[in-house]
Amino acid sequence: MAIKSIANPKISLNILTEAEVRQIHRATLDVIESVGVRFPSSLALDILEEHGASVDRQRQVARIPGHIVETYLAKAPPVYTLAALDPALDLPLDGHHSYLGTDGCGVEIIDAFTGERRRSTKQDVSNVARLADYLPQIAFHWAPLSAQDCPPQSRGLHELDAIWSVSGKHAQTETIVDARQMHFAIEMAAALVGGRAELRKRPVLSIMQCTASPLGQDGGSIEAGLLAAEAGLPVGYMTMASCATTGPATLAGNLVVGNAEVIAALALMEMHAPGCPVYYAAAQTAADLRTGAYTGGGPADFLFGAATNLLADFYRVPLSMGAYATGAKEPDWQAAVDNSLSAFMAVSTLSDMLLGAGLLHGSRIFSYEQLLLDCEIWDILHATFQGIVVNEETLALEAIRQVGPGGNFLGHKHTLKHMRELWQPSFMDRRPYEVWEQRRDGARDFARQKARTLLNDYHPSPLDPQLKAEFQRIIAEAEKV
């Protein structure tokens, strides 16, 4: 199976001018230099201070001169590859591709067979990973759900175990947020590829950490990231600064706050391990003005989705962008609007990685139906972004001449040759009305049926028993307190 990435799209979007990007950049450096960013980690503060930041130990705030941030960001490699166990599934982050991953990390799942909503387990992680392995639209895994039946100190490792036991695609973990667990995650990844040196060459694992908006980091996430950077694993920091709560109400101001958090963290990684692969990550939104909650959807998200890649491009690092991830409670109209538009906007500026498919209610509840419908959205985008190809063959003059006025193209060999280039739905309902009326079913029902079939029938070849045993040994080690 080849991964269905969106490459070299014909459609593009001008969302910010170069001058506006520079304005945001300058404002960001001003914030980092004059206000500072909180790093609740003495290890991080030591590194920042050694490299020229002025550090307030009591407040755990580092103010970093702008030129120092720029110097260290410039050490980041602009292009690298997210490796997969199966090299055919490698993902070059070369600025020419957009890839879709699963979303994470949900806490509840809607069971594909009973429809019941319940807390997620390790088995659920494994089941979702099996489907993600099957689906060509899914290029890489996130831990889609929390393995809540596993102990917190090893939960992220169990999630990786569940994924790697059924899939050869790249894994990006967002749930390993302390250095101790990260140490064991690196051991697992190294075991998978045959050692630390090989892992550096073929990072089958990449690391996603969250910032703590506004203008803060989480100490555990920072120290875990530093450890991963040492091991050569790609590390990204994601801001979820939200307009009106954890960021200013204005979109540009919110970009500045998020940008400050992300580039300060990436600069720290480059101070610690110069040249290490890093990436920008963001899932900014506007808070719901009634409740203050994270919304996941709406015009602010769509604009952030497109604008953020311009910032990442400006810093010459890849982007992992929180697109999809609807706030809807069901795979419904709202979910379709949110996920279609947010993904469209993120792809329109060629964001490298999109997160992600399958979750509802602001990334809390996993739905198999939603996962498959999200993949169909990706298919639609894949076709749309190819644009309209204009050349002698596609202008079809010869066929037009032969058919002439009043004929039709159904039986023409030019049609036979090219018709399969036209997009075909898997779940959209294009049946005659009367056929629909007999059962009144639709996309959700088709998607649910497909999920059930895959869950029953698709069983990828299991992981080598020796490796599985090694994973178990490492996890047991992590569970020794």
Place this chain on the structure above:
Amino acid sequence: MADEILTQLTNAIIEGDPDLAVEMTQKALNAGLEPMDIIQQGLVPGMTVVGERYESGEYFLPNLIISANGMQDAMKLLEPELRARQQAMSVAGKVVIGTVQGDIHEIGKSLVATMLSVNGFQVFDLGVDVPTEQFIAKVKETGANLLGLSALLTTTMVVQREVIEALEQSGLRQQVKIMVGGAPVSRGWANEIGADGYAEDAIGAVLLAKQLVAG
């Protein structure tokens, strides 16, 4: 004159101008008004209008917060005056609140604390990354009848359960009703760990707190 000052104070609360609210409160004290009257006839009517406007959809959460800030700032001037007169506001309940150990997420917890505070609860906000023992000690020290536990990570949710267990062990469980919240927290989780209530947002948390203290 006195009426005019109180009206201006009420409007300062409604319009969300904490500086003006403080200024008017000081002016009212200087004019010889009783602190309890300033509260009952100046601040409370303002917060009532703000609440009504929120309910009707005209006001949003930031309106509630800035008005609450104005009220809290004004109360800082009034509380010493109340104490000097050996008076006290009636308290709807005593709440200890914080984000559990290992978790540094603040905003949701602080929103709930602010909203509880302006709704007549006495709030002891322990901040973030709060050790379990500190929750226990504060409940004991204050005689609180409510405890609010916030967690934003799937890995720190479990600490909510630990705090509840520790309360049971220390014999304080019967004294407090426990409310849990945070993005990954659900009603199912609240039931599973033996919490007394769960709300999805700060407004819901106030309603819940009122229900819980009413028994």
